[in-house]
Amino acid sequence: MTPNKAFSEAINKHGVSRDSLLPVLQYVISKEQWLKEETMEEVAKAFGMSAAEVYGVATFYSFLDTEPRGRYVIRVCRTISCDMAGKKEIIESLKNELRVKTGETTPDGMFTLLETNCMGWCHKGPAMLVNDDVFTELTPDKAVAVIQEYREKSKQ
């Protein structure tokens, strides 16, 4: 098995002591968007833990995905202030544009559409994250424009 490049970089940067587990997993996520089974096995070996334990830690955190994710993970805030500000229309327009349901990834592996809990922009809802980037005061059109931006970006 060829060692995972992101993982090698991560342990070079953070080491393999237990308190580095989250930073290492987060680094892999930042490069690959989700944790593959092989990666978790590699992590387990390097940290001297069982793969089940690594899996147990990863599945606790909603940002440490253990299921396939697209290159751009969209998380639309579903909590009350964003809900009242029109979150539902945003989700609908994204579903239409991407032709997926919430929780799904586009067939080209580009986008995953998820919902998330309050992300700290309640006065500027509806809000969403695309990977680490924040978008606020969304309208259905603005949300679609954001998707188009990422499509363009991915071509570069």
Place this chain on the structure above:
Amino acid sequence: MSNTDKNEILNKMQERVNLIFKNSDCSAILDKALTMKQDDIIKSVTDSGLRGRGGAGFPTGLKWKGAAAASGNIKYIICNADEGEPGTFKDRRILEEEADKVITGMAICAYAVGVSEGYIYLRGEYNFMKDKLQGECDKWNDKFKSKKLNFTVNVRSGAGAYVCGEETALIESMEGRRGEPRNKPPFPVGAGYMNEPTVVNNVETLAYVATIIDKGADYFKSIGTKDSMGGKVFSVSGDCAVKGIYELPLGMTMQEFVDLFGDGDTKAVQVGGASGTCVPRKNFATTVIGFEGVPTGGSMMLFNSKRSMFNALRNYLEFFEEESCGQCTPCRVGCQQLLKGIEAIRSGERPVSYIEELRKLAVTMSVASKCGLGQSVASPFNSITEHFREEICY
């Protein structure tokens, strides 16, 4: 009140406090602290009356005193920047604009308590500012060296789990584990991160510490009320004429607050986020915003008469059901049952009287749950079902 009048009052009130977002020379504040005796710093923080701004309101001076007296191989300070309580977003702005004050507050704690390592636990949703914040830390780490303060501070990120804002869950997470809260005692001040004495303070609390050292405890005390001293940074959202982040004195009545921020039709304010309390219009005049009335981490969500409180409560319960760590039964099962229960009453599957059983269940959760998450579900549940019973049941 006209909008100009409102703005004028709001500006005056902000001007009255104006501590957190005011430019100040944090390097000079730290120098000043370093000339003081350690005990005098702790005394100053105690005298100021500062209480934790993360929601629980524990007196900061007392926490520091405990940590100073604790023995360990090393001591830690963790700045809690997990800010996951729905409706709260003030720590984000404080970190974006006033990281200097927060880091200075941490350094003052380091000096006063004998801490040598500090971490800012930044929620994953705030990754966008992580590099910039780490840059600030690096800059300060150099300063600490030149000031001969044995202290370093670095950023650690969360990964999307509300319960990790609870201080012992946060510590578990930093140690590379599932963020499941520990039993207390022992409290972190005695045995926290890596089992060593650890001070956990909210972002805003630490920024206020810097301003207390700068301006003195008496100045801080002169703002607010006897039980709620100082200013507070509020996160205002929902149906508002103005929304956003405002630093105001504690001790206002809800009526004053709603007159300034509401859209003229406010029927309820949820104070303190999903885990806080719902205040209905009829209680606005008699409710004080502060530790003597409704204590708050600063989240104020306003609802006008067009909103359904059933929707609000269901949204909160969905939040808790998902964010419960599942470690203890009252919370894991209780959150599910409360959510299913109000839906069943709504659909007619259960009689309206079932609401009383659910309210009792919420009280049981507040006694039997292991951590503040499960313990606090009764606050929104029982206040909303008390004041908006018809909306929940029919």
